[in-house]
Amino acid sequence: MKLSPRRRRRVFRVAGYVIFVLVIVAVLAAADWGRLSDAFFRSDVAGSMFPEAITIALRNTIIYTLLAFVFGLTLGLILALMRLSTILPYRWFATAYIELFRGLPALLVLFMIGYGVPLAFPDREIPGGVYGSVTVGLGLTAAAYMAETIRAGIQAVPKGQLEAARTLGMSHPRAMVSIVLPQAFRIVIPPLTNEIILLTKDTSLVYVLGVTSSTIELTKFAGDTLNSRVNPTPLVVAGLLYLVITLPLSQLVRGLERRAARER
């Protein structure tokens, strides 16, 4: 029997769906749901995590994220401006910094801050205790990514904008602050929001700095509960709480990108 091209396409498409569904069903059916739910969905274990899971762990996760983001954004902006500077040593420094910190795992940087800074400056410490160390430790890496994003945003603002501003008598810094950067930031809001999502997840590395019961964040909190209750339900609780932060943010990014696409 010979099929017309249209019928053939339809047969292939239906076959694709069927295989897709069969694979998922097979995986789900093969899993031992009884044991899984005994392990991961124990309501008594989950219940025992509240309210601390929210009042302390989720709260700290959000605080760490915001602190690191603000630090990273500020440093990233400075690096982006250095990268675009006419002064060669500034460009070198910014390029070297960005390459270095994009190439290192965030965990390693956190370790270095946690152990290196006390050795290097024995009489001082980073202000703010763990909060300060997290801000710097995660912010240093985030700054490298954000610098590149901001640089691209600045370069996406047409050159004529700066020229028009200078022509009106604005100094270069004034023109950057009043004219170029506001437009650059509009362009980079979606990628910067993505950066917050990545940072949220990176706060799970903070445990290497040694956190206490008041500075604990979600992942460490879940891990500790898992150990004390000998049950992995806390991982599910922590996972859901991460999604509470990240899903609205991804939604926001999508909305912003749609709006940007419309305006173009």
Added chain:
Amino acid sequence: MAAIEIGGLHKSFGSLEVLRGIDLTVETGEVVCVIGPSGSGKSTLLRCVNFLEEPTRGSIRVAGVEVTDPDCDIDAVRRGIGMVFQQFNLFGHLTVRENVTIAQRRVLRRSRAEADRIAGVNLDRVGLADKAASYPAQLSGGQQQRVAIARALAMDPQLMLFDEPTSALDPELVGEVLAVMRGLVADGMTMLVVTHEMAFAREVASRVVFMDGGLIVEQGPPAEVFGKPREERTRAFLHRVLEPTRVSESEIGAHLTD
């Protein structure tokens, strides 16, 4: 004192010599129109006057101030020079009113009320008082260019530079921008205008400057430059732009080889 005095101006981009010795004086109150083929260095000349391009060699005095002097406060000089670009360059994140007030406030330190008042006067002057709350993207090209003119005028410039202000416009929008410029001429504004609008140049210019290959080939009153050009290159150029449908094959050949 002349509004602009240019002497021995050279400008190179790398090995490309774009201006090859320009001498030009614009007296206060004069309207000088610069014409010439694409790539002849007209924009570069204009951009050297307010130091958007740094001259390679030569001297440029604006109202007696040497802009090539390293000690020159270029921002102060630019405050006295309005510039209008081919691509309008309105600030896209600001409303029309904010476009016209931001430099008044940040550079001239005028109060908000004063800046708004002056913005109103100048938007009225270009016929766009009712668009103060709009964003540039909501305006036609002709309206955007008129806002750009109002933005420059709000700084009370002594001199206006125009770089092909109508070249990016749809033909039916050219007239409204030229009308605003005619108004400026009538008010006695000193203007240096790069343009392809020959009829406009003929009508309003005190002097027409024809540039080719980085040099001023010929200049004089419009009646002379358009009526009986002395130089062959001027004649060929005017023939090409005034009667584009009647350019002969041999002329194109001559143009390409020179």
